[in-house]
Amino acid sequence: MSTEVRVPTLGESVTEATVATWFKKPGDAVAVDEMLCELETDKVTVEVPSPVAGTLGEIVASEGDTVGVSALLATIAEGAASATAPAAAASPVAETPAETGGSVDVMVPTLGESVTEATVASWFKAVGDTVAQDEMLCELETDKVSVEVPAPAAGVLTEIIAAEGATVEAAAKLAVISSSGGASVAVPNSNDSNNSDVVIFQDGKDVENAPSANKLMAEAGLTAGSVAGTGRDGRVMKEDVQKAIAAGTAAVTTSGASTPAPAAAAPRAPVAAGDASREERVKMTRLRQTIARRLKESQNTAAMLTTYNEVDMTEVMALRNEYKDLFLKKHGVKLGFMSFFTKACIHALKEVPEVNAEIDGTDVVYKNYVHMGIAAGTPTGLVVPVIRDADAMSFAGIEKAIAEKGARARDGKLSMEEMQGGSFTISNGGVYGSLMSSPILNPPQSGILGMHKIQDRPMAINGQVVIRPMMYLALSYDHRIVDGKGAVTFLVRVKEALEDPRRLLMDL
Structure with missing residues (x-):
């Protein structure tokens, strides 16, 4: 048995829309109310949810097609979706971590109304790192805001599924944390190679700095006290660290050891020839x-x-x-x-x-x-x-x-x-x-x-x-x-x- 997916009511005086993005492809399992595609009108963006659980069959209206109200978009074959649909997509709350044995899945949190995808901007932890519950793992960028993703449980980060630069949908899996043997760890181990990522507070104030700032300070070999924070209550932001590095005014020190800053943080040496080697190509943020x-x-x-x-x-x-x-x-x-x-x-x-x-x-x-x-x-x-x-x-x-x-x-x-x-x-x-x-x-x-x-x-x-x-x-x-x-x-x-x-x- 198949169910038709049609264009919903678009609003008063709106008679047509353009298919902007399909989030699923034929053969994918879908859950009830899981977002299938996004339509754009001259006024608003409309998300089309799945009316039933099943498997997406034929896509009738491709991306870029103009469709009228009640037009056929796709068909869904009912039946097997309850067993094959992703658990995260079927879950009514995206932030709830899925536990499998001794591991916990890190999922994309709710991104906001009408926001269906984000880009992974930075990972603050690497595979094998010990993490504490609620410690920031990564930062996502949408076309409007940045979203920080905390660890849902204490343990060891065993797998990163979405690498930096990857585009992820709402409720997608980002990583896996093994809670066995690590749940009692409240803070990263002092012997951990990335212990510089531990939460840093500004000059003794009870204000947590931005995780992206902590990561950049660790890479540049800076201490929180050497960077003036411009965020709320003196919170050090990523751009504060970048300014300090560019101005050369921040003290290059680390807590407990005088490790030199990585070569990547130092200014690049002049290149003798070739304009391409002197250029830097950076992907535009979604914002x-x-x-x-x-x-x-x-x-x-x-x-x-x-x-x-x-x-x-x-x-x-x-x-x-x-x-x-x-x-x-x-x-x-x-x-x-x-x-x-x-x-x-x-x-x-x-x-x-x-x-x-x-x-x-x-x-x-x-x-x-x-x-x-x-x-x-x-x-x-x-x-x-x-x-x-x-x-x-x-x-x-x-x-x-x-x-x-x-x-x-x-x-x-x-x-x-x-x-x-x-x-x-x-x-x-x-x-x-x-x-x-x-x-x-x-x-x-x-x-x-x-x-x-x-x-x-x-x-x-x-x-x-x-x-x-x-x-x-x-x-x-x-x-x-x-x-x-x-x-x-x-x-x-x-x-x-x-x-x-x-x-x-x-x-x-």
């Missing part, structure tokens, strides 16, 4: 691939245009300097410029609602709320965490949300949900010294504001030349929905609100 794809899609889809203005920051800076100490004392968070810009944008979006709208097919969807995206640069790439209902927040609420989201972004701890659903975005290139730029839209949004460096410049005011702290502002917008008049009006309202912050209180 970087997604950034590249989405930015290019934005350019290809939207009729993007940028308008510019400049704002005198005198009043905002004076107000901030006057109240920053009281603000910190009362609210426990510093008063920055981002809350002023967020409030000014919210004020302007009320007057020019098309900048806060999006195009859906032949419809324009106007948002009666502001989910503000705040672009943040991280060591792995640009991410845009979203502050939901920012229009209902106070200055303190906005500053707290920005600080919390920013810290989670730097640590790679943002969830998929925290980076979706934004209606407008602010990007602050000024923190890197940018004087002027044209930000790219974050689809399907219709507007993004670019902030830049504050620079003292001579300005003509009331017939006199005075020095004022000035900032260039850039608004990139989708000309399909936002006219030039609306874009300029929006930017002028932001300028007016910042040059006279009292207008925000008076709703003017």
Whole structure:
């Protein structure tokens, strides 16, 4: 008996989709609700689960095919799947380790909604190493976040199934830990060749450094105390170690022995001839691939245009300097410029609602709320965490949300949900010294504001030349929905609100 797998309902006004990826091939055993393929529409990505347990028969719609609603995708032969389907796939909880005799399987943890695969970025342990329960074994990269995989049990790592660089699906097996004879081991053996991978704490603080940072420090022969951590609570991140190595400021020491750093950590010697030998080819991370794809899609889809203005920051800076100490004392968070810009944008979006709208097919969807995206640069790439209902927040609420989201972004701890659903975005290139730029839209949004460096410049005011702290502002917008008049009006309202912050209180 066979069961048909058909295209599910794709959503209102969506009539077709493209088959993006098949996770199974004909002859593979599948479990009930195990993901078979992924469909892409012009709005969302849809995962198609298996309706029954069995064996995948014929694939009717191949990758790249365009299919309509209820179209036939494949067939499944029912019957033998209960005995042949992978135990991990049939398990309702992906994180639960599968125990076989004296061994425990290390599985890919839940990666987040709509995320079906990841790339193995780094292994912190090698085959034969002793591991403690909850000790970090490896790091996975998805197109949004990095995921650290802890050991489900204490023992000895006996097999690594997915090597570095391998692409693994959700609930796939990564490695095997032998729990026999090693379960009583709480920390790696001091005689173990990789004992430098033991959890390192920063300067006596009860803060665990990033496992990738520990591995890199061990390879370079560095101690945790010689690297300044920029993560939350002083946590040492991978990029902190890379900066220390590049700057040559970190002390090359090890705990207990003065072992020289491996040759791989030293700068490469100049090559006499051949450009190829002086180049390094590195596979793009999944996050970087997604950034590249989405930015290019934005350019290809939207009729993007940028308008510019400049704002005198005198009043905002004076107000901030006057109240920053009281603000910190009362609210426990510093008063920055981002809350002023967020409030000014919210004020302007009320007057020019098309900048806060999006195009859906032949419809324009106007948002009666502001989910503000705040672009943040991280060591792995640009991410845009979203502050939901920012229009209902106070200055303190906005500053707290920005600080919390920013810290989670730097640590790679943002969830998929925290980076979706934004209606407008602010990007602050000024923190890197940018004087002027044209930000790219974050689809399907219709507007993004670019902030830049504050620079003292001579300005003509009331017939006199005075020095004022000035900032260039850039608004990139989708000309399909936002006219030039609306874009300029929006930017002028932001300028007016910042040059006279009292207008925000008076709703003017």
